Amino acid sequence: MQKILWVLWPSFIVAGVAEGIFFTVIDPQELYLFGEPVHFSKIATYSIGFFGFWVVCAASSLMTVFLQVGAAEVNKGVGSTSPGHDTTS
């Protein structure tokens, strides 16, 4: 649960900031999607944009959480012939 929040929550905040800056500078109607001008309503574009940012930011947070796994946890099970030498994990 804690790890899910670590991924979803910071990415939510950063996505909000990114959304604000991006769409202040760029008008959604100036965007192109696969070579075609975006034809969604502006509210839809803003919303999809927000979730896009959120997904990208969440992916980054996910990697951070993934890489934070300590050596002890990665090694767990490998040295099973002499378990008990590391009980701190």
Place this chain on the structure above:
Amino acid sequence: MHPSSAPSTAAEVKPDFVEESLYEVHRKVHPRAVSGIFATWRWALVWFTQLVFYGLCWLPWNGRQAVLFDLVERKFYIFGLIFWPQDVIFLAILLIISAYSLFLFTAVGGRLWCGYACPQTVYTEIFTWIEQKIEGERNARIKLDAAPMSGRKLWLRSAKYGSWTLLSLWTGFTFVGYFTPIQTLWGSVWSFSLGPWETFWMIFYGAFTYLFAGHMREQVCKHMCPYARFQGVMFDPDTLTITYDTERGEPRGARKKGVDPKAIAKGDCVDCGICVQVCPTGIDIRDGLQYECIGCAACIDACDQVMEKMSYPKGLIRYSTEHAIASHWGWKEILGHVVRPRVIVYAVILGAICVAFVWGIATKPSLRVDVIRDRATLAREVEGGLIENVYRLHVINISEASHRYAVSVSGLPGIDMVGERILEVPAAGARSFSVQVRVPPDAGRKGSNQIFFDVKSLADEKVAVHEKASFLQP
């Protein structure tokens, strides 16, 4: 996370260690209701902020919504002011002002924002109030939580969750009403013609309100709020914090009413535990300053009532500073230490930015003109041997009234223009006009020549723009 449950599939490999989560088990906090001066302040702030939030979006202004962040038209209306995407600098300055205000308040008064004004505090306060009205006081709620499901429990729970849901939906509706005109939105609710995204955001925001204020409460402050983590850097020994006077209170202990603490060799703390019961984050302030403390002062109100009953002086828990507690200062000395380098620096920066902000808003132009040279035809010869360049004038009327503007051009001998000379632009609108500028072939030098467009309002000649452009002479 729980390898102890895993070996059931491989019974022969039994680990001789059990991994345990290092996180403490979360216990539900049932804050006891409290009354007193600081509770009154907090409720005043609840009323003020929520009247503004729920009410402001219904306020009309010049035939439109007074405060509307119109995302579709990409224009923000705040009373008489209209902000375009080009004005994003004001938003940036506003954020800087908010940040510095927060720094200043925190340096002087500790977590005033958290304790009184933060939406998390405000909505938790409202949701807890509903909970208390329906399920009863703290003890009744703890009993109800422990009780098995019954008709009464089901009824109380449905009433509580139902009220929370209604309030959350209304909050979500109000939130969306700041981005889509709320009158129209209200109409579409009743004609079941809400757009899919409006519906989505309403439920999304409502659900977050419900989750944060109804269920997560102090968890948000403890685990999710970035400000709670770094507010400590704004603190110094002269910052006001909610402080338990250890010297006066210890050794704590129960006693009969009216007993002189000195006679029984005890401090003033009667160890009633009410300060812990009222705490919305479930901490014991007597353990000293903790980052979980949101500075709501509920324990001050609660302790003062107990002290009054015991006929002891109030203020065993009070707003004080580290220095004041150590040196037994009174309010006079505490206030005397408010002005210090950190506070002066924050105040000066904040003051300067505020002045710049107000000046910027006051002198915000009400007309903006962009001149774009037509790149398709650089320069061409027209009848009478004149040389012509074509421009597009993008005229943005930032005011609330429609304007007619006179356009003229200058900068080269014999320069003149063909096309509309009077441009009409509606209120808070933008229009593009094509303008052909002609000069005699011998005017200026070969290549680029500087010319100027003047756009002046016919109604108010102070509303004028002098815009540079370049004329290409072949």
